[in-house]
Amino acid sequence: MSRGSLSTGLNELLKEANQLNPGGSLRLNDSMVSTIYSRAEEIAGRVVTREGKPNIDWDKKLDDILTSRFFGFPSMLLLLAVIFWITVAGANVPSKILATGLFWGQERLTELLYWLHAPAWVNGFFVEGIYRCLAWVVSVMLPPMAIFFPCFTLLEDMGYLPRIAFNLDNLFKKAGTHGKQSLTMSMGFGCNAAGVIACRIIESPRERLIAMLTNNFVPCNGRFPTLIALAGLLVMGVATSFGATIIVVGIVLFGIVTTLAVSWVLSKTLLKGVPSSFTLELPPYRKPQIGRIITRSIFDRTLFVLRRAVCVAAPAGAVIWLLANINIGGVSILAHAANWLDPFGQMLGMDGYIIMAFLLGLPANEIVMPILIMSYMATGSMIELDSLEALHRLFVGEHGWTWLTAVCMMLFSLLHYPCGTTLWTIFKESCSFKWTALAALIPLGVAITVCFVVAQTVRLLGWA
Amino acid sequence: MGLINQSCGIGAIKENFGKSQFSNADHVIALAGNPNTGKSTVFNALTGLNQHTGNWPGKTVLRAEGRYIHQGLIFKLIDLPGAYSLMANSMEEQVARDYLCFGRPDATVVVLDATCMERNLNLVLQVLEITSRVVICVNLVDEAERKKIQIDYHALAAELGVPVVPTAARDGVGLDKLVETVSGIATGRIETKPNVVRYKEEIEVAVRKLEPKIKKLIGEAFNARWVALRLLDKDQTVIAAVEQWLTRKDGVLTGMEGVVLA
Known part of the structure; x- marks a missing residue:
């Protein structure tokens, strides 16, 4: 048969179908749906028997609390706080042990190189540059991640994420976006790139774009350690891990509020439209498989993210060391760059080094803090840094930090552009340079505005 | 879990180039079902892969592929996104429906949640309209047992005209039987006579x-x-x-x- 006759055949069929169902008079869809439903009901009635009443419906009891109008939000906050508290309190000790161990290793390496009569720059480049940056990434990043990932996966496995979506649905609808955005936002807590991928569950392209552009406003695992360390600095000497937890929860809430606000603005301006409705099934709570969660979250997530951080940190450490040790006109390039960026940093309540750490941290947010510590140490007199107290001395004592600096850096870390991997994912998902650029520029604009307003207000009022 | 891996690790490569990866399979098996019935768990249990499983509807957005070997035959398994119906009301439903119709798998496993059979059966009836080579996998039977729900699997198989296999995929219960039945359908050893819904x-x-x-x-x-x-x-x-x-x-x-x- 030739192509022509085949499509004529189809056209004739269509014509006949039209005649058989003129103007949709058969009401095919309604009729089919109701027939199928009643048949399903009939079969289920014949094959399923319920032996008396089920014991107690725990699912319903739990949902009565977790998704109730009054307790839904408080219980969500409480759960969030508990997870952060476990992370903050639990990460301290292993962090310290890792730092002590790794820096002991650094000394041994230096001794080894000395014994080998290696030139000084070898020790500088490899040990003080690459090794030290890696050591920082591992000791700062690993413990919080190893605690947070399993906790978060536990919630996911139990079926709590759809409840979050249920609780937040109304807010997202008011912001003119899709309720499923709360699911993609929750995934963002793990990793923004994963969150962006998860945006595929949103069908409407408009709402999917909004969800992708705002995913960055929830801190991912790469940024939690930074936030936790800074929160620890803020409350140092005043309160315990409990205080730090409250600050981190506050920052996360601010991130959620920003997500909603930016989504609202986007859906009123660039991406106009009405939110589409959807049905969300609340799946039953399931007993999580704890053993599997722990192994999988360590192998799939923690080690993966850590590997990525390490891959980025090694060259970053080398670059920092070079910048700090190549002098132009008696001053290192690092100092030149930091000085040049300093006015801008000061305007936002931070300093040049912090801005530079954020710039160099673009490939992976995890390394912002290590880069900052590295560049401070390269310019300061301190050589060893194995505790939060030492960090406090370095930041506050040697580099004149105030509480405002810490707050602004936390805000900037929360809001600034997504990491390189996330941007690459956004590009792959949206296939558009324009939206990828916006995904970096919108958060950057928000971050600069918020930090500027906070810093200037606080200074104007003379609080810091 | 592996979402991160999927998005930026080895998974990303697979996603782009994986389409022809298992082209040498002897039989292609589709895995359909309502959201959150444990399709991905069944998928992982059969293929030994670590497709992301999570307790939220909609997490398998596009289809995932894997394979397993049974009695020397290579079976390619396609994990379709969860769908409540095949009316193509959403992206997921459309992907699932189009694959079942135009991908023409050698067998289709419809995964059901034993605790809410009635709703799940709607999808089964719609799948049977498209293809007769269907195996019903009633999953989460352990959960149903806890809720004191009893299901007559023989009666169900008789009503539908296709084989029914009860499973608890998380604990690996019933999977051998499932693999066996799927292979029977795909090779034509087991013949089915589905009772298709008659309309007005x-x-x-x-x-x-x-x-x-x-x-x-x-x-x-x-x-x-x-x-x-x-x-x-x-x-x-x-x-x-x-x-x-x-x-x-x-x-x-x-x-x-x-x-x-x-």
Whole structure:
């Protein structure tokens, strides 16, 4: 048969179908749906028997609390706080042990190189540059991640994420976006790139774009350690891990509020439209498989993210060391760059080094803090840094930090552009340079505005 | 879990280049079911892969592929996104429906949640309209037991006309039987006689008129009854897909995929 006759055949069929169902008079869809439903009901009635009443419906009891109008939000906050508290309190000790161990290793390496009569720059480049940056990434990043990932996966496995979506649905609808955005936002807590991928569950392209552009406003695992360390600095000497937890929860809430606000603005301006409705099934709570969660979250997530951080940190450490040790006109390039960026940093309540750490941290947010510590140490007199107290001395004592600096850096870390991997994912998902650029520029604009307003207000009022 | 891995690790490569990865499979098996019935758990249990499983609906957005070997035959397994129906109301439903129809798997496993059979059966009935090579996998039977729900699997198999296998995939219960049955269906060793839903007389009359003509035009490629229903419903995606199939009869699988996902 030739192509022509085949499509004529189809056209004739269509014509006949039209005649058989003129103007949709058969009401095919309604009729089919109701027939199928009643048949399903009939079969289920014949094959399923319920032996008396089920014991107690725990699912319903739990949902009565977790998704109730009054307790839904408080219980969500409480759960969030508990997870952060476990992370903050639990990460301290292993962090310290890792730092002590790794820096002991650094000394041994230096001794080894000395014994080998290696030139000084070898020790500088490899040990003080690459090794030290890696050591920082591992000791700062690993413990919080190893605690947070399993906790978060536990919630996911139990079926709590759809409840979050249920609780937040109304807010997202008011912001003119899709309720499923709360699911993609929750995934963002793990990793923004994963969150962006998860945006595929949103069908409407408009709402999917909004969800992708705002995913960055929830801190991912790469940024939690930074936030936790800074929160620890803020409350140092005043309160315990409990205080730090409250600050981190506050920052996360601010991130959620920003997500909603930016989504609202986007859906009123660039991406106009009405939110589409959807049905969300609340799946039953399931007993999580704890053993599997722990192994999988360590192998799939923690080690993966850590590997990525390490891959980025090694060259970053080398670059920092070079910048700090190549002098132009008696001053290192690092100092030149930091000085040049300093006015801008000061305007936002931070300093040049912090801005530079954020710039160099673009490939992976995890390394912002290590880069900052590295560049401070390269310019300061301190050589060893194995505790939060030492960090406090370095930041506050040697580099004149105030509480405002810490707050602004936390805000900037929360809001600034997504990491390189996330941007690459956004590009792959949206296939558009324009939206990828916006995904970096919108958060950057928000971050600069918020930090500027906070810093200037606080200074104007003379609080810091 | 592996979402991160999927998005930026090895998974990303697979996603782009994985389509021809298992092209040497002997049989292609599709995995369909309502959201959150444990399709991905069944998928992982059979393939030994670590597809992300999570307790939230919609996490398998596009389909995932894996394979396993049974009695020397290679089975390619396709994990379709969860769908409540095949009415193509959403992206997930459309992906699932189009694959079942135009991907023409050798067998389709419909995964059911034993704790809410009635709702899940809606999907089963719709799948049976498209293909007769179906195995029903009643999953989460352990949970149903806890809720004191009893299911007569023999009666269910008799009602539907296709084999039924109860499983608790998380603990690996019933999977051997499932693999065995799937292989039986795919190789044609087990024959099925699905009891397809009959609609009201006016619809059936129209279908009876169209069905033989459709058969004449497209042969046994697609289920003629189902295509007749879709044509009567003026389903544009199906019409377009049939048209495309007619114009390039050879490249069915790849061609349809292009149309459908475009």
